Amino acid sequence: xxxxxxxxxxxxxxxxxxxxxxxxxxxxxxxxxxxxxxxxxxxxxxxxxxxxxxxxxxxxxxxxxxxxxxxxxxxxxxxxxxxxxxxxxxxxxxxxxxxxxxxxxxxxxxxxxxxxxxxxxxxxxxxxxxxxxxxxxxxxxxxxxxxxxxxxxxxxxxxxxxxxxxxxxxxxxxxxxxxxxxxxxxxxxxxxxxxxxxxxxxxxxxxxxxxxxxxxxxxxxxxxxxxxxxxxxxxxxxxxxxxxxxxxxxxxxxxxxxxxxxxxxxxxxxxxxxxxxxxxxxxxxxxxxxxxxxxxxxxxxxxxxxxxxxxxxxxxxxxxxxxxxxxxxxxxxxxxxxxxxxxxxxxxxxxxxxxxxxxxxxxxxxxxxxxxxxxxxxxxxxxxxxxxxxxxxxxxxxxxxxxxxxxxxxxxxxxxxxxxxxxxxxxxxxxxxxxxxxxxxxxxxxxxx
Amino acid sequence: xxxxxxxxxxxxxxxxxxxxxxxxxxxxxxxxxxxxxxxxxxxxxxxxxxxxxxxxxxxxxxxxxxxxxxxxxxxxxxxxxxxxxxxxxxxxxxxxxxxxxxxxxxxxxxxxxxxxxxxxxxxxxxxxxxxxxxxxxxxxxxxxxxxxxxxxxxxxxxxxxxxxxxxxxxxxxxxxxxxxxxxxxxxxxxxxxxxxxxxxxxxxxxxxxxxxxxxxxxxxxxxxxxxxxxxxxxxxxxx
Numbered sequence: 001x002x003x004x005x006x007x008x009x010x011x012x013x014x015x016x017x018x019x020x021x022x023x024x025x026x027x028x029x030x031x032x033x034x035x036x037x038x039x040x041x042x043x044x045x046x047x048x049x050x051x052x053x054x055x056x057x058x059x060x061x062x063x064x065x066x067x068x069x070x071x072x073x074x075x076x077x078x079x080x081x082x083x084x085x086x087x088x089x090x091x092x093x094x095x096x097x098x099x100x101x102x103x104x105x106x107x108x109x110x111x112x113x114x115x116x117x118x119x120x121x122x123x124x125x126x127x128x129x130x131x132x133x134x135x136x137x138x139x140x141x142x143x144x145x146x147x148x149x150x151x152x153x154x155x156x157x158x159x160x161x162x163x164x165x166x167x168x169x170x171x172x173x174x175x176x177x178x179x180x181x182x183x184x185x186x187x188x189x190x191x192x193x194x195x196x197x198x199x200x201x202x203x204x205x206x207x208x209x210x211x212x213x214x215x216x217x218x219x220x221x222x223x224x225x226x227x228x229x230x231x232x233x234x235x236x237x238x239x240x241x242x243x244x245x246x247x248x249x250x251x252x253x254x255x256x257x258x259x260x261x262x263x264x265x266x267x268x269x270x271x272x273x274x275x276x277x278x279x280x281x282x283x284x285x286x287x288x289x290x291x292x293x294x295x296x297x298x299x300x301x302x303x304x305x306x307x308x309x310x311x312x313x314x315x316x317x318x319x320x321x322x323x324x325x326x327x328x329x330x331x332x333x334x335x336x337x338x339x340x341x342x343x344x345x346x347x348x349x350x351x352x353x354x355x356x357x358x359x360x361x362x363x364x365x366x367x368x369x370x371x372x373x374x375x376x377x378x379x380x381x382x383x384x385x386x387x388x389x390x391x392x393x394x395x396x397x398x399x400x401x402x403x404x405x406x407x408x409x410x411x412x413x414x415x416x417x418x419x420x421x422x423x424x425x426x427x428x429x430x431x432x433x434x435x436x437x438x439x440x441x442x443x444x445x446x447x448x449x
Numbered sequence: 450x451x452x453x454x455x456x457x458x459x460x461x462x463x464x465x466x467x468x469x470x471x472x473x474x475x476x477x478x479x480x481x482x483x484x485x486x487x488x489x490x491x492x493x494x495x496x497x498x499x500x501x502x503x504x505x506x507x508x509x510x511x512x513x514x515x516x517x518x519x520x521x522x523x524x525x526x527x528x529x530x531x532x533x534x535x536x537x538x539x540x541x542x543x544x545x546x547x548x549x550x551x552x553x554x555x556x557x558x559x560x561x562x563x564x565x566x567x568x569x570x571x572x573x574x575x576x577x578x579x580x581x582x583x584x585x586x587x588x589x590x591x592x593x594x595x596x597x598x599x600x601x602x603x604x605x606x607x608x609x610x611x612x613x614x615x616x617x618x619x620x621x622x623x624x625x626x627x628x629x630x631x632x633x634x635x636x637x638x639x640x641x642x643x644x645x646x647x648x649x650x651x652x653x654x655x656x657x658x659x660x661x662x663x664x665x666x667x668x669x670x671x672x673x674x675x676x677x678x679x680x681x682x683x684x685x686x687x688x
Contacts, residue, residue: 056570
């Protein structure tokens with residue numbers, strides 16, 4: 001059931017050129033949730049951070065959990081897409097852009113949280129090293145400053161990584177559209193004509209970016225983990241944190257990607273493009289990451305327990321059998337016990353199966369971040385200072401708002417940009433057609449991808 | 450060669466003398482303009498006590514012994530709170546104090562997490578002084594606004610005032626010329642403040658006592674505060 005190139009173009013451009021009332025309803029609903037979140041944030045900035053549930057000694061709560069969670073989700077995209085590109089996995093073609101978009105939006109949302117959680121958010125710009133009459137620079141010894149640079153580097157890199165392969169598609173839209181759309185896409189297409197020279201440059205740029213973005217992505221989540229691991233807090237001060245966080249990020253990222261793809265497939269009618277094979281392959285990746293996650297948690301817990309250091313054991317037991325145990329075991333269920341059988345049994349590794357597993361992983365990984373942050377702060381060294389934490393409506397509204405914001409941005413993006421890379425998809429088909437029958441001797445054109 | 454700072458401020462907490470009366474807590478609140486937060490907020494755990502008296506109970510009822518441990522910023526030489534601050538709001542002063550620049554604080558609260566003694570306090574709301582209590586504010590101490598971190602300063606305003614006075618009179622500071630508010634208020638003389646660089650000072654003498662330990666010493670934070678107690682491991686007695 002190969003489609004003709006024109007058919008492909010029409011299919012993939014349809015969301016851009018036609019809009020159903022359902023779209024506006026979804027935008028209104030998600031928009032309302034985002035507005036509510038902004039309202040909650042401004043209320044908090046006006047009244048003081050005390051309207052949240054944060055307190056002594058748990059100074060970090062939902063906001064930092066969300067921060068780590070969204071930065072983790074952002075690893076879906078660029079990293080996975082870069083690895084698949086470099087590994088030349090041919091099945092990747094319809095998947096890469098969906099993934100790269102997640103990176104850009106999840107990163108933007110995640111980067112908001114350190115600001116949302118500040119006591120004085122209007123002064124966040126003090127993290128920027130700008131020359132001032134006071135000649136004070138940010139403190140480069142602080143992991144938060146490393147974060148600032150790492151996240152901005154990753155954001156710039158992933159925007160470039162996302163935008164580069166869109167250029168030919170924007171040119172396609174420009175050629176198909178008319179009116180105001182044509183004017184906008186003419187600008188966006190940056191004068192793309194599809195000359196061999198342009199293709200060559202695009203390919204070089206993509207190759208460089210795919211290689212460069214991998215160490216950036218790894219460094220970002222390592223540095224996020226060092227926000228915790230650098231502090232001498234029980235169960236935070238651990239050498240395992242950087243790889244543990246990177247693995248967790250990729251784990252939750254793949255899950256986020258599977259969920260997003262399932263939505264796209266259903267609502268944009270992309271059944272012929274996002275096929276079961278894509279879900280199955282991503283499901284296998286998710287299975288591997290689930291095992292890796294379990295291995296990390298097991299290693300962390302085993303060494304802590306065996307070491308039997310009193311301050312760490314206080315945190316350890318509060319998560320294994322104390323106040324946080326229900327959340328801990330829910331996490332183990334969501335991240336391992338639920339997805340493992342679904343993804344390991346071929347029969348269950350269907351679209352529905354992988355989506356269920358992914359939903360579990362997203363919930364589980366959110367809980368994991370919460371369980372890393374809160375129990376340690378609630379059980380610091382001096383038992384007198386032990387405390388607890390529960391969020392208020394402010395944190396909950398803002399958290400819900402970011403999920404709605406993610407969906408909203410994704411929805412709007414899929415209206416502005418073909419969510420499946422048209423030229424890459426066609427190129428894939430072309431190459432497949434070339435490879436299958438050995439009738440023709442040699443590829444003639446189009447080795448430009 | 451870097452010149453050694455003239456003073457190194459330190460404190461003694463004699464646990465054998467502390468009666469747990471909390472006069473130090475009250476004195477600290479009055480001296481340092483520490484706002485009370487009200488019943489509800491305090492119940493949430495948002496009370497700000499730069500100086501607190503921790504109570505630990507030993508033994509089973511009715512044979513219970515209470516131990517009082519006054520805890521406040523230990524003014525560590527290797528302070529975990531300092532390097533983590535992204536804006537240098539929390540920094541090391543030349544005299545070895547852990548400074549906190551309220552105006553520079555943006556409220557990441559990282560320092561409070563990193564502090565193993567949990568002696569840093571956050572202004573979750575703007576402080577309120579109901580009339581006429583606003584008239585009792587200490588003019589030497591800045592009032593902190595919402596969103597910034599605060600903590601014990603070793604009464605840096607008193608240190609500075611005494612230093613400037615001595616400098617103006619072209620003389621050295623005398624031991625006991627001034628004290629922190631808590632030490633001044635302590636009726637049992639469990640708290641002693643002074644210059645550790647002065648070998649003759651009372652605080653230096655007591656710091657060398659074989660009853661001395663540091664709080665959470667094994668974390669390597671090098672506190673400037675020494676706790677004295679008879680049953681410490683120094684003299685090998687069982688506690």
